Amino acid sequence: MTTVGILGAGIAGLHLGLALRAADVDVTLYAERSMDELAGGPLLNTVAHHHPLLERERALGVHHWPAAEFGYRAHHHWIGGLRFTGRFTHPSCAVDHRIYLPRLAEDLAERGGRVEVRAVGPRELGGLARNHDLLVVASGRGPLSGLFPRRPEHSPHDAPRRLVCAGLYTGIAPAEPAAVTIGVAPGQGELLEIPLLSRHGPVTALLFENVPGGELAVLNELSPAADPALFRKTVLAKLHEHHPATAERVLDAFALTHPRDLLQGAVTPAVREDFRPLGGDKFALALGDAHVVVDPVMGQGANIASYSAAVVAREIAAETVFDELFCRRVARAREEVLLAASAWTNLVLDPPPWLDELWRGLARDPRRADEFTDNFDHPERQWRLLATRSRVRAFLNS
Structure with a gap:
């Protein structure tokens, strides 16, 4: 029987493990x-x-949070004064991964997968590889963060383009209809307002994407544990000044749910090599954040990680030899979607002047706004529409 070792228990590793156990x-x-x-x-x-x-959750039998109950079906946009709504054909859903990942780990263990708590560094990979036909590295943090070299032709940034300040809040009236609200403050950054199921129940996630050195960068310098009143006051002030579409629904009860429900940091986007030889005809295959890291501004990270895991699982189930030829076939099979999501996200982080044409066109044409929104499900389609000024104009005029 084929045996696979997966390093990393995020969504990529767990979806891969569940799909492999199904095979x-x-x-x-x-x-x-x-x-x-x-x-x-x-x-x-x-x-x-x-x-x-x-x-994929439904196919794996792990769709524990039905989108019909917990999801949303639209994106509301507020971009430099423009307002428009795009609607999904099928709903999306947001669940706190502190609930999601442990539940899927339970599912994996119940189906015969072994879950071992163990820190693995680069020096342990060779020994670990002897226990498995293939190692899949699905952790891009810690000691394994530099295991796979960057591909410079697809990695234009060597530093974060945004400072991330993401938190869970109560006291925000929901948008109508239920939706993610995407606010763009030109020159300052973006705000994603997301209805999310947390351990506190339904809450609102505010994901600030702040330009380094800009007026909202102060949010990454404040601690809600050290001074909760100052943190709340500053968040409210920045909402009213830069993101009025969300601020207009803030209630008196507005508050961070808990100091631990805040994430402050930054992401350097990168596309890395697909695999690495470990010696002795064994290979490590990159997956998830170990392979492609995108800024969260377009909400693609977990989605492309799950997609990549499905591709890898399909290829493993159809193979018995896990050599360089296998690794290169996996790379070709998943490349279009992953590179498209990365390129689309990077385009939004450094918007060309003609991107304004897109926003104005979407505000005029609800059908195009719906298509643009539906393509959050399909980054390869989105990139074919947005890659150049000519493609944007053809999309808007089609």
């Missing part, structure tokens, strides 16, 4: 920390799961 492949998942520690720890992200990911 009767032996799986050991190596987690950097226990699921109890993760569940009680600080906020991990504020990701939304789009329809293709939810369909």
Whole structure:
């Protein structure tokens, strides 16, 4: 029987493990920390799961949070004074990963996958590879962060383009209809307002994407634990000044749910090599954040990680030899979607002047706004529409 070792217990590693167990492949998942520690720890992200990911959950039997009950069906946009709404064909859903990941780890263990809490560094990879036919590295943080070299032709940034300040809040009246609100403050950054199911119940996630050195960068310097009143006051002031579409629905009860429900940091986008030889005809295959890291501004990270895991699982189940030829076939199979999501996200982080034409066109044409929104499910389609000024104009005039 084929045996696969997976390093990393995020959505990429867990979706891969579950898909492999469905194909009767032996799986050991190596987690950097226990699921109890993760569940009680600080906020991990504020990701939304789009329809293709939810369909994979259904196929894997882990769709525990039905989008019909917990999801939303639209994006409201506020971009430099322009307002428009785009609607999904199928709903998306956001669930706190401190709930989501431990539940999927339970599912994996119940289906015969082994979950082992173990820190693995580069020096341990060779020894670990002897226990498995293939190692899949799905952790892009910690000691394995530089394992796979960057591909400079697809990695234009060597530093973060945004400072991330993401938190869970109560006291914000929901948008009508239920939706993610995407606010763009030109020159200052973006705000994603996301209805999210948390351990506190339904809350609102505010994901500030702040330009370094800009007027909202102060949000990354304040601690709600050290001075909760100052933090709340500053968030409210910045909302009213730069993101009025959200500020107009803030209630007197507005508050961060808990100091641990805040994530402050930054992401350097990168596309890395697909695989690495470990010696002795063994290879490590990159997955998730170890392979492609995108800024969260377009909400693609978890979705492309799950997509990549599905591709890798399909290729493993169809193969018995996991050599360089196998690794190169995996790279070709998943490349279009992953590179498209990365390129689209980078375009938004450094918007060309003609991107304003897109926003104005979408505000005029609800059908195009719906298509643009639906393509959050399909980054390869989105990139074909947005890659150049000519493509944007053809999309708007089609």
